[in-house]
Amino acid sequence: MSDQKYVRWLNAELPKLTGAGVVPADVAERIRAHYGAGGEGGGKRGAILVFSILGGALIGAGLILLLAHNWDEFGRPTRTVLSLLPLLVAQALAAFVIWRKSESGAWREGVGVFWVLAIGASISLVAQTYHISGDLPAFLLTWTLAALPVVYLLNSSTAAMLFWVGATSWAGSLYWEAPGRGWFWVVAALAVPHLWAVARVDRYRPRVAWLLWTLGVCAAIGTGFGLDHYRGAVWVPVFTSYFAALYLIGELWWGEGRTIWQRPLQTIGALGVITLAVILTFEDYWRHWAQRKEWLLLMKSPLLVMPAVAVGLWGWAWARRNTVALLFGALPVVTVAGRFVPGGLMVVAMNLYVLGLGVALIGLGVRDRRLGVVNLGLLVVSVLIIARFFDSNMSIVVRALAFIAVGVGFLVTNIVLIKRTREAQ
Amino acid sequence: MKLTLILLAVVAVGQLGIPGYMIHRQEQTLREGRAYKFKTAPVDPYDAFRGRYVALRYAQDHAAWTGTNVVRRMPAFATVVEGTDGFAVVSELALTRPAAGDFLRVMVHYSGWGTNAGMAYFTLPFDRYYMEETKAPMAERAYWDNNRRGQTNLNTYALVRIRQGHGVLEELFVDGRPIRDVVRERQKEP
Incomplete structure (x- = not known):
């Protein structure tokens, strides 16, 4: 190969x-x-692939609507047979693809989407025929798990993405009923071998990026649904660890990705870390939440794996002397340390952390002549300053001057960098 | 490829088994279950338009509770008996399966207070009657017309078959007649 x-x-x-x-x-x-x-990017093949996926999705959705009309004049036996029809058609198509077209990505992905939708259609049509009001979590879980073989039999990445969306929806439907369940991770993990198999060929092919984007976003939402909303403070160590770990995993295995699109884990991780870090610079969290006993619940929960993984990966960043990764990966360590430090000190520490992150990004961008990184750093610094304006008692003059200073900084850095890049060329 | 096709066959049978089992269970209950008439409740005619189904509510929404604390959406067992007027009555709600008689799995939501102390509020597992999209709004109107607050006479109920804790909504009756017939008649009217 x-x-x-x-x-x-x-x-x-x-x-x-x-x-x-x-x-x-x-x-x-x-x-x-x-x-x-x-x-796989060759323009024509890419277009065929996209259209076949869209086609599968549209035909599937159309078929669902057609049958949802509920042809009640047909009587129960006929409608029962009709309900099974979408699934039977999808399975027959899958057999044809495996037999004849297993090399064609367009066929595999298109039929994969159709098949996944057909499973849900058949189940809901039976429910409609018999007036089953149904239990949404049970329906979503059944559908999602029944769609798992589609991923592997057809080697379909679109089916895997739908599978993760399904697992996330299931976790969401459970949230208000049985919060605090960690089963989302177990279900989501079932499609990960597919990601591994696809990435083994080439980590930077478009399919891998699609899978990573979907998994990165779905796992963030699923993790949120898995948290017990009665245990307020646990989200901080869990989410800071999640986004930091995501960034570090991205750097570890997808470090050579050039565009944002090829660096899904770093992008989602960095955005998550920056957002959380800015939220944590406000006094409220440290004053009211951080000292609660709920933190101790984390020690007994399987979610403890997340901070552990994040800290482990942080160690790797130390060994590699990867400054940006070190900074992004430091957030969970900083927040966990905050458990043992007085709140007022933590507010100062968090402000310094965000400032440090911004400055480091600016410095790195200037060094490597990457305008995007510089602007991200400037954005971090500006957001920090704006955030401080909401809760500090600084005089209006000081605020005004600070804004002007950052604005000038933005412009000057951009002009200097653009000039340098031109000169280098 | 041969192995993949064999696996596909196994998966196909498994996937078909899900709707297949659902169909089997419903048909078995419809065939062998005992029929009960659940009296429907007055509805708010300003309820959101549902389109493809008639949203049902039932006259009885609370019953004697033998369990401990009630948590929202707690699964429980409802013992079902036939009342003297011929309509079904939930005589008791419990956390354990009744030893004898017909019962249903229901959701218990909160416990009663005041004169209803010792009771718990529940919802029955069949609250939708699906119909063809053109008929459902008309059916819903017919259902509303016969379930207004203040009306007392009406012979409007859901016919449910129950077998081993599993209930299937067989037909919805409005003023003693199947709702399909009522809708068909209304469609003929100018």
């Missing part, structure tokens, strides 16, 4: 090599033919 990442690199290098006369053009063409085009 050829590694797509190197194939892409090779394809980029070949014109240079032929241009420099190192490799004759015909040989270059034979090399290209041997390794293939590289990546």
Whole structure:
């Protein structure tokens, strides 16, 4: 199996090599033919893939609506058979795909989406025929688990994404009834081997990014639903750990991703860490929540795994001397330390932390000439200043001057960086 | 590929088993279950328009409670008997399955107070009657017309079959006639 990442690199290098006369053009063409085009992104194939997924989704949804009309003149036996029809059609299509078209991504993904929708359609149609009011969590869990084999039989990443959305919806439907259940993670983990199998070929292919974006967002929401809303303070160590761990895992395994799209875990993790850190610079949390005994519940809960993983990964960032990863990964450590430090001191510490994060991002961006990183750093600093204006007693003049200073900073840094980049070119 | 196709066959049977089991259970209860008439309750005619089904409420919403504290949406067992007027009555709610007689799995929501102390409020598991989208609004109106507050006469009820704790809503009767017939008649009217 050829590694797509190197194939892409090779394809980029070949014109240079032929241009420099190192490799004759015909040989270059034979090399290209041997390794293939590289990546799945080839425009036409990408479009076919997207349209087949959309097609599967639309046909599935249309079929559900058509049958939801409830053709009650047909009588119960006919309608019962009709209810099973979407599922039977999807299964037959799947057999055809496995038999004939297992190489075609468009077929696998399109039929995968249709199949997942057909499972839900069949179950709800039976419920409609027999007036079953139903139990939403049970329905969602049944549907989600029944859709799991679709992911593996068809090797369908779209089905895996729908599976995670289903698991998250199930966790959400349980939230008001039985909060504090950690089963979301167990269910969500069932589709992770698919991610592993897809990423093993090439970590930077588009499919992997899609899967990571979906999983990163779904797991954040699912984690929230899994928390018991009566135990207020637990969300802080859990969520800071989640986002920090996400960032660190991203750096560890997807560190070479170039665009934001190729760095889903770092992007979601960084946004989460920044948002939480800014929230935690307000006095309220530290004064009212941090000293509560609920923190101790974390010690007995399986959720303790999350801070443990985050701290473990932080150790890795130390070993690698990865400054940004160190800073992003430090948030859970800072907040857990806050349990043992007086609240007033923690407010100062959190403000320094956010300021440090912003300044480090600006510094890194300037060093590597990455304007996006600089602006992110400036944004962090500005948000911090704006946040302080809500709860501090600074005079209006001081606030005004601080705003002007940050604004000037924004402009000057951008101008200088753009100039430098031009000069470098 | 052969192995994948075999696995697909296994999965297909398993997936079909879910609706299949649902159908089997409903049909079995409809065939073998004992029929009870659950009297429906007055509804608020300003209830949101539901479209594809008639939203049902029942006359009896509380009964004697033998359990301990009531938590919202707590599953419980309701003992069902036939009252002297021919309509079903939930005689008792309990956390354990009754040893004899017909019963239903219901959701208990909160305990009664004042004159209803020692009682608990519950909802029956069949609160929707699905119909074709063009008929459902008309059916809902017919149901409302016969379930107004202050009306007392009416022979409006849900016919439910019960077998081993499982209940299936077989038919909805408005003023003693199946709602389908009522709707069909109303559709003929100009």
